[in-house]
Amino acid sequence: xxxEDTRAATDGSAGRADGAPPDWTAGSDGTPRxxxxxxARGESGGGPGTQERILASARELFAERGYEKxxxxxxxxxxxxxxxxxHHYFGTKEGLFSAAVALTAAPVTDRxxxxxxxxxxxxxxxxxxxxxxxxxxxxxxxxxxxxxxxxLTHETAARIFREFIAGQLLSRLAKTLDAADAQLRAELxxxxxxxxxxxxxxxKMPPIATEDAETLIARLAPVVQHHLxxxxxxxx
Numbered sequence: 157x158x159x160e161d162t163r164a165a166t167d168g169s170a171g172r173a174d175g176a177p178p179d180w181t182a183g184s185d186g187t188p189r190x191x192x193x194x195x196a197r198g199e200s201g202g203g204p205g206t207q208e209r210i211l212a213s214a215r216e217l218f219a220e221r222g223y224e225k226x227x228x229x230x231x232x233x234x235x236x237x238x239x240x241x242x243h244h245y246f247g248t249k250e251g252l253f254s255a256a257v258a259l260t261a262a263p264v265t266d267r268x269x270x271x272x273x274x275x276x277x278x279x280x281x282x283x284x285x286x287x288x289x290x291x292x293x294x295x296x297x298x299x300x301x302x303x304x305x306x307x308l309t310h311e312t313a314a315r316i317f318r319e320f321i322a323g324q325l326l327s328r329l330a331k332t333l334d335a336a337d338a339q340l341r342a343e344l345x346x347x348x349x350x351x352x353x354x355x356x357x358x359x360k361m362p363p364i365a366t367e368d369a370e371t372l373i374a375r376l377a378p379v380v381q382h383h384l385x386x387x388x389x390x391x392x
Contacts, residue, residue: 219302280381
């Protein structure tokens with residue numbers, strides 16, 4: 157057990173077994189929100205905006221150093237708060253990373269929630285355009301890319317990211333589909349697009365990395381549409 161986890165365990169702030177921060181709960185939109193309560197008196201740096209400063213520091217450090225090399229102490233230093241406050245609000249480093257993932261992916265979760273208002277025969281194009289709209293924008297792409305890189309290089313980060321994707325993104329997409337195999341359809345559609353964005357923005361492999369986004373959308377949307385609503389192959 158690391159020194160950070162030992163401290164979290166001894167002061168009662170360790171994260172729950174499911175990796176979520178102890179003082180946080182899912183809001184109506186699925187994003188994490190801290191339960192009511194105040195930090196203990198005497199913890200320096202508390203006050204309005206404290207959680208936001210901590211999360212901003214965490215996102216910056218996770219992006220710069222990756223999951224393994226980012227410490228709770230460094231996050232606290234970057235947010236100009238006492239380390240105990242980080243543990244109070246987010247539990248362990250896993251809880252902090254979970255909250256950072258949820259905040260970073262909020263633009264995606266918000267737009268997926270809107271897909272249930274889209275006509276089924278347009279779901280493929282809308283889902284594809286949503287993905288590209290987020291990834292083509294440098295403001296939303298940079299933190300997402302940083303989170304993905306952390307997930308690709310550290311098993312704990314990968315598990316947290318995987319659980320968030322399954323629980324908050326793919327399950328929401330599956331709920332918009334009227335099919336017995338909705339979860340599989342959602343995963344196949346997402347895999348098509350995630351593979352593309354990794355090649356385009358992370359690995360920067362031409363011609364995908366250099367092709368016009370509209371051209372890629374035109375090629376991908378029919379395939380995504382098939383995964384979402386196309387007839388399932390008959391058993392041979």
